Every structure is written in structure tokens, then in C-alpha cells.
Amino acid sequence: MSAPTKRVLLANPRGYCAGVDRAVITVEKALETYGPPVYVRKEIVHNRHVVETLRERGAIFVDEADEVPEGALVVFSAHGVSPAVHEQSAARNLRTIDATCPLVTKVHFEAKRFAKEDYDILLIGHEGHEEVEGTAGEAPDHVQLVDGPEDVDKVVVRDPSKVIWLSQTTLSVDETMERVDQLRERFPDLQNPPSDDICYATSNRQVAVKALAPECDLVLVVGSTNSSNSKRLVEVALLAGARASYLVDYAHEVDEAWLEGVTTVGVTSGASVPDNLVMDLLAWLAERGYGDVEEVTTANEKIAFALPPELRKDLKPAR
Numbered sequence: 001m002s003a004p005t006k007r008v009l010l011a012n013p014r015g016y017c018a019g020v021d022r023a024v025i026t027v028e029k030a031l032e033t034y035g036p037p038v039y040v041r042k043e044i045v046h047n048r049h050v051v052e053t054l055r056e057r058g059a060i061f062v063d064e065a066d067e068v069p070e071g072a073l074v075v076f077s078a079h080g081v082s083p084a085v086h087e088q089s090a091a092r093n094l095r096t097i098d099a100t101c102p103l104v105t106k107v108h109f110e111a112k113r114f115a116k117e118d119y120d121i122l123l124i125g126h127e128g129h130e131e132v133e134g135t136a137g138e139a140p141d142h143v144q145l146v147d148g149p150e151d152v153d154k155v156v157v158r159d160p161s162k163v164i165w166l167s168q169t170t171l172s173v174d175e176t177m178e179r180v181d182q183l184r185e186r187f188p189d190l191q192n193p194p195s196d197d198i199c200y201a202t203s204n205r206q207v208a209v210k211a212l213a214p215e216c217d218l219v220l221v222v223g224s225t226n227s228s229n230s231k232r233l234v235e236v237a238l239l240a241g242a243r244a245s246y247l248v249d250y251a252h253e254v255d256e257a258w259l260e261g262v263t264t265v266g267v268t269s270g271a272s273v274p275d276n277l278v279m280d281l282l283a284w285l286a287e288r289g290y291g292d293v294e295e296v297t298t299a300n301e302k303i304a305f306a307l308p309p310e311l312r313k314d315l316k317p318a319r
């Protein structure tokens with residue numbers, strides 16, 4: 001009997017979202033326009049390769065604004081910052097460019113609006129993640145973080161008829177809905193956000209990996225270990241029926257033992273991952289007999305965001 005044909009199912013959409021594209025171009029254009037050094041508070045996006053490449057071009061990554069020399073230029077990462085960070089930066093006379101994704105800014109507005117209306121805000125998200133710190137920082141007196149299922153019982157609200165949930169943009173859609181159901185059992189009047197906080201890119205990448213996972217013996221997700229949305233893709237793939245799934249930054253991190261007995265390999269990547277890393281992985285797989293690649297398309301993304309206005313005003317017009 002002949003061996004079954006080895007193949008790759010390649011998820012589409014995968015990789016860069018509009019917010020990442022905008023944030024990475026922001027740092028590149030800031031370097032071109034003002035010259036190095038350009039300071040960046042936190043990783044501009046959670047991808048090792050992107051950060052290392054920008055560092056080589058003259059970006060200096062710092063953890064906090066107080067590490068930036070007085071008067072220097074700093075870019076805020078795509079994950080957003082709290083008002084306290086804006087204040088710290090103003091106190092040090094920093095020139096700032098805010099690369100916060102507009103879809104995160106939208107969640108910040110929601111937090112501010114519902115805090116002003118004196119709601120208790122239940123923010124579903126991962127403790128310690130920069131995005132959650134930024135959003136919660138908009139209304140620290142009104143926001144309670146709900147991370148795992150065990151946090152639901154710990155929530156204390158002042159008025160159960162005035163409670164709303166908001167979320168981090170990069171969560172598992174299904175897990176978040178489970179958490180909302182659990183919260184609603186405790187607070188039947190719990191209000192939904194005015195629009196989805198989990199962004200289009202997060203949910204589209206999860207839909208795509210779900211579509212291919214049941215056919216896969218192995219799903220490889222390209223992404224970094226600190227990338228929330230990339231990690232979610234591994235979990236979603238496993239829950240959708242992939243027999244195994246792993247996160248790798250680079251093709252060379254794939255363990256050849258993972259391919260033993262594998263006919264179909266699914267491939268996708270997180271929203272912070274440049275597609276050349278996926279192409280490298282496809283080449284690596286082709287060298288091992290997985291040269292037949294079929295794309296599984298579940299959405300056609302066309303969204304793009306304008307660059308931050310504070311950068312745009314200094315850009316030379318394109319000829």
C-alpha cells in the first residue's frame with residue numbers, strides 16, 4: 001500500500017492585522033523621518049523577529065517611560081497605555097507617538113464612558129498583559145479583572161443592575177462567551193459591550209484555524225510565547241480537533257519528532273507575525289515532503305488604519 005499523501009493546510013486569514021501593520025510602519029517611518037534613536041515603550045508588538053529587526057535599525061525598547069531620556073521621542077506600543085503613562089511622559093517632556101491600535105482605543109473609550117456613568121466594569125482578560133493594564137488604567141476605580149473561571153466568584157459589585165463586561169481584544173471567542181455566561185449567572189442584568197471588543201483579526205484567525213484543525217494531525221502556529229492571540233490559536237486548534245499543536249517563532253524550532261506519522265499539517269500565524277516567517281516554515285516543511293499546500297480561506301480582510309496623526313504631519317508626501 002502506498003503512503004498517504006503528505007500535505008499542508010494553510011490558514012487564511014493569518015498573520016499581520018491592520019493594527020500591527022500600522023504599529024510596525026510607525027516605528028519604521030519614525031526611524032526614517034527623525035533618525036535613531038527612537039525609543040519604544042514595551043515591545044511594539046509581541047513578536048521576537050519584529051522586535052529584533054527594529055532594534056537592529058535603531059529602535060530602543062524600554063519597559064517604562066522613565067527610562068527614556070528627557071525630551072526624547074518615544075512610541076507607545078500597539079497594546080495601548082494608561083493615562084498614567086501619558087502623564088509620566090508629559091512630565092519628562094517626551095515627544096510621543098501613540099501606536100495604540102484604534103480597536104484598543106475603542107475599548108478605552110468604552111471603559112471611560114461606563115466609568116463616568118458609574119457602572120462596575122468587569123474586564124475579561126489576562127492578568128499582567130499590557131493591554132489589560134492600559135484599559136484598566138482608564139478607570140481603575142471601576143474595573144475588576146476577570147481572568148480565569150475562578151475569578152467570577154470573587155467579583156463584588158455595588159449595584160447588580162449596573163454592571164457591564166468588556167474584554168481584551170485577543171481572547172478566545174468561545175472561552176470568553178463561557179466566562180460571560182458564568183458572570184451572567186451571578187449578574188442576570190450584566191450588559192454587553194456596545195460592540196465586540198474581541199477584534200475582527202483575533203476572531204477571523206480563530207475561525208480559520210478551526211476550519212482546518214479537524215483534518216490535521218499537527219497544527220503549527222507561528223508566533224511568540226508572549227503573544228496572547230498566537231497562544232489562543234494553539235488552544236483553539238486543539239479544541240477543534242487537531243491531534244497536536246505547537247507555537248514556534250521560527251521554522252528551525254520545529255522538532256522533527258512532531259512529524260512522525262503526520263499526514264496533514266495545519267499552518268497559521270498570530271496577528272503580530274510577518275508572513276516571511278510562515279513562508280520559511282512552508283519551505284522547511286516542503287524539504288521534508290510536505291510540499292503540497294492548500295489554502296483554507298474563511299474571510300477576506302480589507303481593513304487598514306491610517307498612521308498616527310502626530311507622525312503623519314511630519315511625513316514627506318509620496319511622489
Ligand code: 2E7
Pocket residue numbers: 019020044045046047078079080101104131169170226227228229230270271272
Ligand atoms: C495589539 C493588541 O502583539 P501581539 O502578539 O499581541 P497580543 O495582545 O496578542 O499579545 O498581536 C498583535 C496585537 C494584538 N492586540 C497588538 Cl491590543
Ligand code: F3S
Pocket residue numbers: 017018019020078101102103104169170199200201202229271
Ligand atoms: Fe488591533 Fe486586533 Fe490587531 S486589536 S492590533 S487589530 S489583533
